[in-house]
Amino acid sequence: MRVGIGILGGGVVGGSLAHKLLTESDVITAKTGLDLELVKVAVRDLEKQRPFPSSYATDRPEDVVDDPDVGLVVELMGGMEPARSLVLRALDAGKPVVTANKQLVAAEGPTLFQRAEANGVSLLFEAAVGGGIPIIRPLSESLAGERITSVMGIVNGTTNFILTKMSEDGLPYADVLAEAQRLGYAEADPTADVSGADAAAKAAILAGLAFGVWVDLDRVYMEGIEHISSTDIAFAARLGYVVKLLGVAESTPDGVSVRVHPALVPDNHPLAAVRGAQNAVFVSGPALGELLFSGPGAGGDPTATAVLGDVVTAARELLAHAPVAPRVRIGAGVVADFGQVDTCHYLRLEVDDAPGVLAAIAGAFGEAGVSIRSVWQEGRGEDATLLLITHAAPEAAHAKAQQRLAEIDTVRQVASVIRVVGDTA
Numbered sequence: 001m002r003v004g005i006g007i008l009g010g011g012v013v014g015g016s017l018a019h020k021l022l023t024e025s026d027v028i029t030a031k032t033g034l035d036l037e038l039v040k041v042a043v044r045d046l047e048k049q050r051p052f053p054s055s056y057a058t059d060r061p062e063d064v065v066d067d068p069d070v071g072l073v074v075e076l077m078g079g080m081e082p083a084r085s086l087v088l089r090a091l092d093a094g095k096p097v098v099t100a101n102k103q104l105v106a107a108e109g110p111t112l113f114q115r116a117e118a119n120g121v122s123l124l125f126e127a128a129v130g131g132g133i134p135i136i137r138p139l140s141e142s143l144a145g146e147r148i149t150s151v152m153g154i155v156n157g158t159t160n161f162i163l164t165k166m167s168e169d170g171l172p173y174a175d176v177l178a179e180a181q182r183l184g185y186a187e188a189d190p191t192a193d194v195s196g197a198d199a200a201a202k203a204a205i206l207a208g209l210a211f212g213v214w215v216d217l218d219r220v221y222m223e224g225i226e227h228i229s230s231t232d233i234a235f236a237a238r239l240g241y242v243v244k245l246l247g248v249a250e251s252t253p254d255g256v257s258v259r260v261h262p263a264l265v266p267d268n269h270p271l272a273a274v275r276g277a278q279n280a281v282f283v284s285g286p287a288l289g290e291l292l293f294s295g296p297g298a299g300g301d302p303t304a305t306a307v308l309g310d311v312v313t314a315a316r317e318l319l320a321h322a323p324v325a326p327r328v329r330i331g332a333g334v335v336a337d338f339g340q341v342d343t344c345h346y347l348r349l350e351v352d353d354a355p356g357v358l359a360a361i362a363g364a365f366g367e368a369g370v371s372i373r374s375v376w377q378e379g380r381g382e383d384a385t386l387l388l389i390t391h392a393a394p395e396a397a398h399a400k401a402q403q404r405l406a407e408i409d410t411v412r413q414v415a416s417v418i419r420v421v422g423d424t425a
């Protein structure tokens, strides 16, 4: 049962996939009964060394899509164009598509799903979130019968590597970022990772699958890790927390909320143990309770393995010669206004160690409708630092409290504010 495979992109992931198809075909056939045959790989530079023979390479990506011998197209170029047009072209030609392109799926998901449905073919994207971790299929198929309440994930390996290093070695952000760039964990321009943009695209995809509501990227609240200091990481550790960049997709009474921000996570929470460049996704629902999916979130081989799993599924569906039922159905839904979303905050305040300071601070929170759960004082006199953790309150109330705090003379500075997630106390 042969299926010809065309790959758009022969880089880190595409190169690994092509190599696997050429060298592990007997194992794949033994396990699946399928003969997946590499036909062509589109690249930009035909001179570059690749982990597959140059005879497979072409610099004309449309030729891969249009080749009658290619029954299934794998998009591993990345970016929006020409990836988007090529994916649509393949779907319109009745060819199933597998992609790992989170940017494309997050921005154009509904268009792509509708086009796949209209053509009765599969569009699979397991590797778009969590690299090698199976999470898309569990959310869209295995858990289709669960009323998922929240999906929280460490979905960006670069930022988790940086935060882990800062926490374990006590080093400042800039030093660790430089080391991450040296080791190849961070790009020369790390903005997409450290700003939270990469995680936001993945969180929006997870929300779409978990809640059937597509959240546009501009409705995803996003905050990166650039302002996280080793001081806060050390204080958090003393209070029993670790700092993680989390993507959170949640069903709230006011609609679906999707956000990406650094968070203090209790050190006994399963996500707290996810170190280095690893990724993890924590799913909660009433019937199953809590599920944790964790593993390598990136890398050529782990990602190509996830892509290959999709190729096997899509190839089986293609060979069944029947229209494929859509896996992702996006309905109308409400996206919660971030100001209404309940969160808990950690605050570090630089204050004068003088009588009445605490009362003024408590007053500011009280006026805003935020109640304080715990307070710690570090140092005395000029160096007094107050650490506070609040109970849950709407984001808008927190913003008001911070405004009031800034107006208090004895509060020299609201030095940092980080949300607290996963605390059941």
Ligand SMILES: NC(=O)c1ccc[n+]([C@@H]2O[C@H](COP(=O)([O-])OP(=O)(O)OC[C@H]3O[C@@H](n4cnc5c(N)ncnc54)[C@H](OP(=O)(O)O)[C@@H]3O)[C@@H](O)[C@H]2O)c1
Pocket: 008, 009, 010, 011, 012, 013, 014, 042, 043, 044, 045, 046, 048, 059, 061, 075, 076, 077, 078, 079, 082, 100, 101, 102, 103, 127, 128, 131, 297, 298, 299, 300, 303
């Ligand atoms: N790398 C990971 O760990 C990882 C993990 C999860 C998901 N992904 C996703 O997987 C996709 C591929 O990532 P990657 O790391 O493999 O990227 P990459 O190493 O930059 O590879 C991209 C490939 O596409 C080719 N290409 C780009 N534009 C082209 C064009 N206009 N015409 C022909 N070929 C073109 C490039 O050709 P040249 O080689 O000639 O430049 C290269 O072979 C992205 O969507 C990424 O987000 C990657």
